[in-house]
Amino acid sequence: MQRQEWQRRRWTAGSIMLAVVLGACTGSGTKKPDAGDETVDAGEELDAGPKELRAFLDPCLSDTDCLSGYCLTLMINNEPTGRCTKPCVGIDECPLGLGWNCEPIENEANICSCRATGSVDACDGTDNDCDGQLDEDAACAAGQVCDSGACICPAENVCSSGCTNKKTDPFNCGTCDNVCEAGHSCVEGECKCAGLVCGGTCIDTRYDSFNCGGCGTSCEAGLECADSVCKAVDREWAAWPVQAGAAFSSEYTSVRDTRTRLLWSADLSPTPLDVDAAIAFCEGLTRDGHGDWRVPTKIELITIVDPTRSGPASNPSQFSNTPSAPLWSATPSATDASRYWAVNFDDGSVVAYPKAVSFFVRCVR
Ligand SMILES: [Ca+2]
Numbered sequence: 317m318q319r320q321e322w323q324r325r326r327w328t329a330g331s332i333m334l335a336v337v338l339g340a341c342t343g344s345g346t347k348k349p350d351a352g353d354e355t356v357d358a359g360e361e362l363d364a365g366p367k368e369l370r371a372f373l374d375p376c377l378s379d380t381d382c383l384s385g386y387c388l389t390l391m392i393n394n395e396p397t398g399r400c401t402k403p404c405v406g407i408d409e410c411p412l413g414l415g416w417n418c419e420p421i422e423n424e425a426n427i428c429s430c431r432a433t434g435s436v437d438a439c440d441g442t443d444n445d446c447d448g449q450l451d452e453d454a455a456c457a458a459g460q461v462c463d464s465g466a467c468i469c470p471a472e473n474v475c476s477s478g479c480t481n482k483k484t485d486p487f488n489c490g491t492c493d494n495v496c497e498a499g500h501s502c503v504e505g506e507c508k509c510a511g512l513v514c515g516g517t518c519i520d521t522r523y524d525s526f527n528c529g530g531c532g533t534s535c536e537a538g539l540e541c542a543d544s545v546c547k548a549v550d551r552e553w554a555a556w557p558v559q560a561g562a563a564f565s566s567e568y569t570s571v572r573d574t575r576t577r578l579l580w581s582a583d584l585s586p587t588p589l590d591v592d593a594a595i596a597f598c599e600g601l602t603r604d605g606h607g608d609w610r611v612p613t614k615i616e617l618i619t620i621v622d623p624t625r626s627g628p629a630s631n632p633s634q635f636s637n638t639p640s641a642p643l644w645s646a647t648p649s650a651t652d653a654s655r656y657w658a659v660n661f662d663d664g665s666v667v668a669y670p671k672a673v674s675f676f677v678r679c680v681r
Pocket residue numbers: 437443444445446447448449450451452
């Protein structure tokens with residue numbers, strides 16, 4: 317149903333009391349059905365015939381949808397969302413988490429009300445989406461759990477290498493420092509052969525040229541096993557001469573790597589930026605007739621590191637302004653979505669930093 321029509325239904329079925337509730341509490345409102353109400357669109361609702369009344373926290377369009385007679389209007393991402401609520405005496409009868417209250421409505425009982433802040437329920441102790449479950453979208457790092465609004469590492473998940481999930485960590489499988497053998501992965505805290513057991517040995521048959529795609533299938537001379545199939549493998553990419561000085565040419569205020577065909581901005585961002593701002597900066601950049609600039613991926617950024625230099629690890633004949641500091645890539649960490657990889661042009665190392673940290677960015681296209 318369109319938002320406007322939905323709101324009209326609420327208001328025509330409502331009363332001044334609803335206006336008071338809405339006015340007093342932005343983001344939520346409810347009313348109890350009253351036989352005396354003038355309900356302009358009552359016929360519309362009756363047409364649907366007898367309906368099953370909804371339970372606490374079920375979706376609703378109007379109060380008459382709910383067993384309790386109270387449909388709570390939440391504004392989630394600026395869209396009205398109805399959810400059945402219930403009368404309460406104390407807040408302990410309402411779901412856990414900041415956002416929920418047991419509040420009076422005009423001349424009627426207290427009801428469980430909630431103030432939504434969004435559709436993603438992060439680990440902050442608030443039921444952000446008011447669905448009765450607390451912090452269910454918590455994105456905590458490996459081994460961590462969301463507890464009372466904060467990501468913490470339970471004592472049983474602490475190993476010398478840090479916080480980890482011993483059910484899946486092949487370096488701390490089941491217990492700390494129990495390292496799984498090659499070809500094994502950690503499943504439910506036990507090292508298990510990730511491939512096939514051939515002649516008593518665990519084999520990754522995707523890449524084993526003596527057991528390619530299955531035990532005992534050998535590849536002919538000159539062929540290698542890749543993705544379970546024997547094929548001729550082109551290794552020229554591995555010999556690619558990264559950072560050959562002659563590969564770079566200037567194009568106005570950009571620098572072309574003629575091997576990767578990537579065009580790099582000669583300038584950095586004017587100031588250090590966090591990841592979101594860096595992405596916005598490159599997307600908004602217009603340079604040398606191009607408007608499709610972006611933040612480079614991790615592997616793209618590594619291609620302009622000069623491994624023969626440090627402080628900065630960059631060839632000054634290609635980029636004269638590279639700081640001896642990290643530059644952002646657009647590649648998030650696989651283990652922690654709140655971190656992004658940055659290439660440190662002081663020594664060429666690659667480290668995942670929290671995305672809120674500010675570094676310069678060199679846009680690419
Ligand atoms: Ca929730």
